[in-house]
Amino acid sequence: xxxxxxxxxxxxxxxxxxxxxxxxxxxxxxxxxxxxxxxxxxxxxxxxxxxxxxxxxxxxxxxxxxxxxxxxxxxxxxxxxxxxxxxxxxxxxxxxxxxxxxxxxxxxxxxxxxxxxxxxxxxxxxxxxxxxxxxxxxxxxxxxxxxxxxx
Numbered sequence: 046x047x048x049x050x051x052x053x054x055x056x057x058x059x060x061x062x063x064x065x066x067x068x069x070x071x072x073x074x075x076x077x078x079x080x081x082x083x084x085x086x087x088x089x090x091x092x093x094x095x096x097x098x099x100x101x102x103x104x105x106x107x108x109x110x111x112x113x114x115x116x117x118x119x120x121x122x123x124x125x126x127x128x129x130x131x132x133x134x135x136x137x138x139x140x141x142x143x144x145x146x147x148x149x150x151x152x153x154x155x156x157x158x159x160x161x162x163x164x165x166x167x168x169x170x171x172x173x174x175x176x177x178x179x180x181x182x183x184x185x186x187x188x189x190x191x192x193x194x195x196x
Contacts, residue, residue: 048123049080051151052138053130056084056113057094058171060130062182063151065106066189078196081124083114085137096170100178104186116141128192130167154187 049067053060060082067080092098093111101108121127121141127148129135135150152165167184170177 047078047125049078049126049128050119050121050124051080051082051128051130052085052116052134053082054084054086054134054169055171056082056087056115057091058097058178059167059169059181059185060084061093061108061111061113062097062101063128063130063185063189065101065108066104066182066185067193069106070189070193074193076193076196081114081119083116083119085116085134087113087115089113089115089118094171094178096173096175096178097182099175100182103179104182126196131169132166149192151185151188151192153184154191 051060051063051067064080064082071078071080089112091113093108098108121143125147127138127143129138129148129150132150135148138148139145151167153167167188168181170181
């Protein structure tokens, strides 16, 4: 089984949501991939943010047992692919020696209903209300579907 590591800043919001969304979609599609997550500035063994837990619970996924992981404490040799939730996370992955061809950035899929919405970043919802987490979750769902299509 191949493993992908999603990386964000604190590993309480975006990367854990990407992890559970990826795992659900990979299972649904019968892919031999598993996702995990970590943060470049995470304090280890903290729970996911309550709003992240709620946002993914609304689509039938569970983050209630998530424990944050600090990127330097992770054995990077276990992974076949590394996905930053922002360009800065991808830069950090490359700076610690991950080959550029194994590093990607999770970009949101353009909103077909709003041709003027040209944002590509998955916005960090940290500190926002539940609706901010829902928007982030929905952006991650679209972006992970696009990522899975390339595997």
